[in-house]
Amino acid sequence: MINIKELSKSYGKTEVLNKISLNFLKGNVYGIVGENGAGKTTLFRCIAGLENYEGDIIADNKPLKNHLGLLQTNPYFFSKITGIEYIRLLCNARGMYNIDIERKNIFDLPLNQYASTYSTGMKKKLAITAILLQGNDYFIFDEPFNGIDIQSNILLTEIILKLKELNKVVLISSHIFSTLNDTCDEILILKRGEQIKFVQKIDFHNLEQEMKAITIGDKIDLLELK
Amino acid sequence: MIDFFKLQFILLNRKIKDAGLNPLLGYLLGLIAFFLISEFMFNKTNFAKYLVILTGLSIQFKFSEKDRMDFLISTFGNIKKIKIRLIENFIIAIPFIFILLLKSSPFEALVLFFCSIISALFSFYSDFNLTIPTPFSKRPFEFSTGFRKSFLIFPFTYALTVFSINIDNLNLGIFALLLVFITILSFYNVPENEFYVWIYADTPRDFLMKKVLNAIKNASLLVAPIIISLLIFYTKQFKLILISFFIGQTYLSTIILAKYSAYPRNISISEGLLIALSLYFPPLLIAFIPMFYSKSIGNVKYLLND
Numbered sequence: 458m459i460n461i462k463e464l465s466k467s468y469g470k471t472e473v474l475n476k477i478s479l480n481f482l483k484g485n486v487y488g489i490v491g492e493n494g495a496g497k498t499t500l501f502r503c504i505a506g507l508e509n510y511e512g513d514i515i516a517d518n519k520p521l522k523n524h525l526g527l528l529q530t531n532p533y534f535f536s537k538i539t540g541i542e543y544i545r546l547l548c549n550a551r552g553m554y555n556i557d558i559e560r561k562n563i564f565d566l567p568l569n570q571y572a573s574t575y576s577t578g579m580k581k582k583l584a585i586t587a588i589l590l591q592g593n594d595y596f597i598f599d600e601p602f603n604g605i606d607i608q609s610n611i612l613l614t615e616i617i618l619k620l621k622e623l624n625k626v627v628l629i630s631s632h633i634f635s636t637l638n639d640t641c642d643e644i645l646i647l648k649r650g651e652q653i654k655f656v657q658k659i660d661f662h663n664l665e666q667e668m669k670a671i672t673i674g675d676k677i678d679l680l681e682l683k
Numbered sequence: 684m685i686d687f688f689k690l691q692f693i694l695l696n697r698k699i700k701d702a703g704l705n706p707l708l709g710y711l712l713g714l715i716a717f718f719l720i721s722e723f724m725f726n727k728t729n730f731a732k733y734l735v736i737l738t739g740l741s742i743q744f745k746f747s748e749k750d751r752m753d754f755l756i757s758t759f760g761n762i763k764k765i766k767i768r769l770i771e772n773f774i775i776a777i778p779f780i781f782i783l784l785l786k787s788s789p790f791e792a793l794v795l796f797f798c799s800i801i802s803a804l805f806s807f808y809s810d811f812n813l814t815i816p817t818p819f820s821k822r823p824f825e826f827s828t829g830f831r832k833s834f835l836i837f838p839f840t841y842a843l844t845v846f847s848i849n850i851d852n853l854n855l856g857i858f859a860l861l862l863v864f865i866t867i868l869s870f871y872n873v874p875e876n877e878f879y880v881w882i883y884a885d886t887p888r889d890f891l892m893k894k895v896l897n898a899i900k901n902a903s904l905l906v907a908p909i910i911i912s913l914l915i916f917y918t919k920q921f922k923l924i925l926i927s928f929f930i931g932q933t934y935l936s937t938i939i940l941a942k943y944s945a946y947p948r949n950i951s952i953s954e955g956l957l958i959a960l961s962l963y964f965p966p967l968l969i970a971f972i973p974m975f976y977s978k979s980i981g982n983v984k985y986l987l988n989d
Contacts, residue, residue, distance in 0.1 A: 506988045507881060520988045523884035533876045535824055537831040539814055542823040549822060550882040569814055 526588030829870030864931035943979035
């Protein structure tokens with residue numbers, strides 16, 4: 458469980474999150490949706506403890522960060538670190554040694570090559586593999602489906618469903634609605650740092666239609682495409 | 684093209700300012716440090732002229748990285764890219780050529796001059812993605828990545844040690860030992876992304892202890908061939924050899940603590956000045972090490988949520 462109370466975050470005078478209160482339960486997958494700049498990544502960084510904030514974030518496993526797998530939107534890799542070393546580094550940091558990484562390389566990554574030579578999708582898959590092998594109880598996936606191929610997309614969806622089955626807490630942000638539809642139990646909508654609403658799975662279709670109507674409006678007509 | 688160099692100048696000035704220095708003072712101090720270090724090297728070894736060439740070329744190589752070359756070609760075209768690289772290499776080579784001429788090594792100055800032209804014409808990193816094996820792969824990341832970035836220096840220092848024994852010059856052997864330590868210190872000169880501190884499930888104290896102990900262990904492995912060879916062939920001078928080893932390890936620990944005492948920013952002039960002071964009077968480390976340690980604890984605490 459992760460319980461967030463009255464979470465606020467500002468950068469100088471710019472308020473990025475405004476009194477957000479949420480409760481994320483075990484065995485549930487939550488989608489976080491919002492336009493660019495809505496505060497999704499900042500919310501994730503606050504939960505991870507990478508940002509100072511006002512309010513409270515409480516988890517049943519303390520400290521939360523030591524049980525949290527964080528997939529950043531653009532994972533950073535050192536220039537001469539190989540894939541296998543990156544995974545080892547993240548596991549060693551959690552006191553885990555002697556893991557059979559080669560066997561658990563389910564995305565078939567070239568683990569002995571430098572991670573900096575990987576494509577965008579491969580980098581993302583490497584970062585996902587690393588946080589999965591850390592044995593976390595909580596997961597934050599910030600844009601996990603961006604850049605990865607369709608096969609890996611299917612695999613990742615199944616992984617997320619498995620994490621749910623294993624009673625983990627999973628938070629996902631994605632701009633691809635279908636991926637959230639396949640994996641999430643609830644979707645939180647953020648707008649300019651405020652929580653607008655929580656949408657249950659049964660209402661996902663309505664939400665998609667609503668978002669389409671608001672987002673598209675008459676914008677396509679403005680292009681006067683011929 | 685002129686705008687490109689103006690922009691490079693602005694960026695360089697910005698870096699000096701970030702280090703806490705007035706740019707003009709930065710250039711002056713840099714030149715003084717360059718000449719003092721060169722003087723020290725030429726007094727210590729006959730190989731200084733080769734080290735000057737190597738250092739000059741290694742800086743030039745850094746400017747010919749693939750991404751940078753791609754940027755220059757796509758922005759300016761191939762002809763202007765070559766012109767830019769030639770000008771950059773000449774600017775970099777000037778102080779090195781000057782010191783070689785000053786030390787009566789015109790042939791070596793000429794070699795550096797021609798190598799500068801050649802290195803401006805090619806990119807040395809284009810297809811060099813071969814994974815260099817490292818003994819530090821099991822405990823990444825500083826030594827595994829640092830070793831790969833500077834791997835040529837290690838066979839060079841080991842060869843230098845053998846040579847020092849052949850010509851019966853212990854000082855040269857000690858120089859090789861210190862060169863390895865200086866190379867290792869460079870593994871710690873850039874602060875890592877905050878994510879790579881945040882991932883540790885350690886207290887700040889344990890985090891720093893692990894960093895220092897890992898560095899001491901790995902550094903011992905890299906200098907072992909030099910230390911063992913020197914101890915075998917210069918048994919009577921074992922104290923000097925062991926003291927040099929101890930000094931290297933002490934400064935390695937100091938640099939790691941200094942790095943985190945400045946974290947997440949780079950080591951600035953204030954930390955650099957303290958380290959420079961301690962080089963002149965090493966007992967100062969008794970005060971500086973606990974100070975760096977205490978500041979480091981404070982700096983990594985927020986990321987480790989302790």
